[in-house]
Amino acid sequence: MAKKDNLGKELAEGNRPMFMTAGEIVKHINLNDSSQRYGVNFGEDKSPDLKSRDKTTMRRKLRQSRSSADSNAHGAGLHESIKTQGFKGRFNITDYGHEGRLFEGHHRLAAQRNLNPKQFNSINWVKGLNY
Numbered sequence: 001m002a003k004k005d006n007l008g009k010e011l012a013e014g015n016r017p018m019f020m021t022a023g024e025i026v027k028h029i030n031l032n033d034s035s036q037r038y039g040v041n042f043g044e045d046k047s048p049d050l051k052s053r054d055k056t057t058m059r060r061k062l063r064q065s066r067s068s069a070d071s072n073a074h075g076a077g078l079h080e081s082i083k084t085q086g087f088k089g090r091f092n093i094t095d096y097g098h099e100g101r102l103f104e105g106h107h108r109l110a111a112q113r114n115l116n117p118k119q120f121n122s123i124n125w126v127k128g129l130n131y
Helices: 007-012 022-028 048-066 078-085 106-115
Strands: 019-021 090-095 100-104 120-127
Touching: 007 022, 019 022, 022 106, 022 120, 048 078, 048 106, 078 106, 100 106
Parallel strands: 090 120
Antiparallel strands: 019 120, 090 100
């Protein structure tokens, strides 16, 4: 039997956690990295179309995070860096009151989700326009 996920309900009620796993971010936060909004409210299930878009985005970002073109000054790619040193940053999520959107860190999220999806990560909630 699958474990019940109450995080969507908590988010819908206005509770904003300080920590979320990479898996929870993917499930509950709008990951679209374009300017389009899809109007997914906290507590609602994502549509199959949005799930497909998120999956495509995460697959592309993971591939890019493993690429040598996405390397830091030490020559290691982002994925390899997170694998060896861990992820010490935080994810920035814009809080529109009813919807959250990841606005930075798509490559880091994809790498973290691939390496350790159940590790808790620090969340920085940034108040957005409520439109």
